[in-house]
Amino acid sequence: MRPDLTADGAGLAGDRVLAAGSTGRILLAAAVRALRGQDCADLRDPGTPSRFTGVPEPVRRAAAVRAANRVALTPDQAAEVDAARVARWIVDQYPRRCYPGAVLGSPHGAAVHLAVALGVPWLPAAFESTVHWRGGAVDRPGPALDHGAALAARLLAGNPDVHVRQVHCPASRGPLAGATVSLTVRWRSLPTAYARFLADRLAPDAPVLLLRDARTWPVYDAGPGHSFQAGSPASGLDPVDFHPDSHTLRQVLRSVGGDGARWEPPQAVCPQGYAEHGVEPGFELAVRDWAGRRGHRVHRVLFCQPEALSAAVADLYRGWLRRAGKTGDRLVVECGGLLDPWQVLRAGLVPYWCENAARRSVDAAEWWLAGSEPFSSVDVLPESPGMRSPALAGLPQWLAVAAFGRRRRALDRTAARGYPVASVPTRRATEVLRAQPCDLPAPPPLLAATAIEAIRVGAAHQGLVVC
Structure with a gap:
């Protein structure tokens, strides 16, 4: 990534907004480098304390939290996130040339390998940001939702065309779930920067592949433009494992310094919805509409399991x-x-x-x-x-x-x-x-x-x- 590359306008640069070490950011960096004919040797370590291999768990957890806090946004910076600027930053990473197609959608390593084999860019339908949660706790999803709701309101105030999915998952994020809030920002329409990029760089009649993660998870509707999920399919667990009476949940919370007796999700029963890596319906419709008006065919690939x-x-x-x-x-x-x-x-x-x-x-x-x-x-x-x-x-x-x-x-x-x-x-x-x-x-x-x-x-x- 080029940290000095910024777009015009207010708000934080994309390099600052995308969560360091998140899967989507690493996949984007790998795709960009491959299309430039480069490997990933220069990818910066996001600060994971790999050297703490023989120390007690509390020391290792504290080191991980400090590393995460160094790169997370502050609550005030959540209001400075500009999703349109993030989209411009993403497309500006790619070499300026004509492409025989494009791959868009959910973050998946195989999607990037497919894009590289085709010689085309991979454009994510969402991005992940992490924000400080002072006084947070891995075993308190309710307060996590309260804090996340305030952050989401700030972010949505300047970005009405996105949906914010908050994920509180100690099983996949470990102690970081108690120090930072994870927000997956999903575009509800095709970003203007994406549309311009595709119009300028796609060859005539070039196809567009839209890859969608169709996994579901209990989702709590926290308010307009903001939803919340306790746990994640990326944890390797099932929704039932995040029930307060779950023995598995108690094991997980103990391993990250939490207490299973304090786990109280905001709602006992939530309806199923697409999990955090799903694609917003409005984004898909906008891609199909854009492609139809310009003579590009859209091929959709849906997977209920990443494997x-x-x-x-x-x-x-x-x-x-x-x-x-x-x-x-x-x-x-x-x-x-x-x-x-x-x-x-x-x-x-x-x-x-x-x-x-x-x-x-x-x-x-x-x-x-x-x-x-x-x-x-x-x-x-x-x-x-x-x-x-x-x-x-x-x-x-x-x-x-x-x-x-x-x-x-x-x-x-x-x-x-x-x-x-x-x-x-x-x-x-x-x-x-x-x-x-x-x-x-x-x-x-x-x-x-x-x-x-x-x-x-x-x-x-x-x-x-x-x-």
């Missing part, structure tokens, strides 16, 4: 590599922010992306590998969540994923050394993949029609909806 898209794109890469005369038999299993699309292309690898280190994510990778043609080489990059949770996969399960390799079975030792509490920098994936043998030249860019047809053919088997 479905990961499997589809991995299969797509394998076929693409083989048609280019490569083996397509070397796999890298990435996790969270540990990915590097450019190095994947350079080495001629097949990428499979796990959303996080949750046991169900790793289970899905094992099932996909068990049903796939064997790979000669399997490299695994487990991202440490920085906390302990009953939902996490253990190192033996990650080793079982690597064991699917016929000749090479590699679990990154640096990432595994302090797992699951000691994190590694996001650039660690680059360091590992740079050691892979070079398999250049890279295949010619994947044709959008070929990619869409391949995803459509395997949609029913993978659990995708393509329309």
Whole structure:
């Protein structure tokens, strides 16, 4: 990212607004670098205290909170967030050239790999910001909602075209859930900067792919433009696990310094809605309307589980590599922010992306590998969540994923050394993949029609909806 790049107008620069270390921001940085022909070696560590590997849990939690507070917005700065300026900042990251298409929608590592194979930009339908919560507590979702409502009101006052989803999830954010408030800001229409970018940079008749995370979660309607969810599907847990009587919840809260007896969600029963990474209906309608008026076809891909898209794109890469005369038999299993699309292309690898280190994510990778043609080489990059949770996969399960390799079975030792509490920098994936043998030249860019047809053919088997 270029921190000195700012757009005209008031408000905070996009570099300041997007939460450091958030999945969406890392994916954007990886996509931009890949289209520039660069890897992710220069990605800055968001401040995760990876060096605290042998200290007591309270010390490690305090260090994590201090690191998060250094990059979070202040409550006053929430009023300075300008979603239109964020959109301008995002599109200004990409090289100025004509593109044969675009990928928009929910944050997903496979979506970025798909965009890079097509040679097109990936544009997120939302962005995440974190804001200070002085005196907060991981085990108090009610006060978190009260604090978040005030922040959302400030943000919405200057951004009427967005929806703010607040997520309070100690199972995925750990002690940070008690120090900062997480706000996912979702555009309810196509940002003007996106529309101008697509109009200026898309080739005539270039297709637009809209990828939507269709997972649901109990959502509390906190007010106009603001909704709240206690827990998240990204935690690897189910909604019932966030009930006050849940033994799993008590385990999670103990591990992050909380008390299960204090957990009181704002409402006992909430209706199901799309989870935080969903796409606002207004955004999708605006994309389809814009594309229809300019002769661009929109292809929608919906996934109810992130691993479905990961499997589809991995299969797509394998076929693409083989048609280019490569083996397509070397796999890298990435996790969270540990990915590097450019190095994947350079080495001629097949990428499979796990959303996080949750046991169900790793289970899905094992099932996909068990049903796939064997790979000669399997490299695994487990991202440490920085906390302990009953939902996490253990190192033996990650080793079982690597064991699917016929000749090479590699679990990154640096990432595994302090797992699951000691994190590694996001650039660690680059360091590992740079050691892979070079398999250049890279295949010619994947044709959008070929990619869409391949995803459509395997949609029913993978659990995708393509329309």
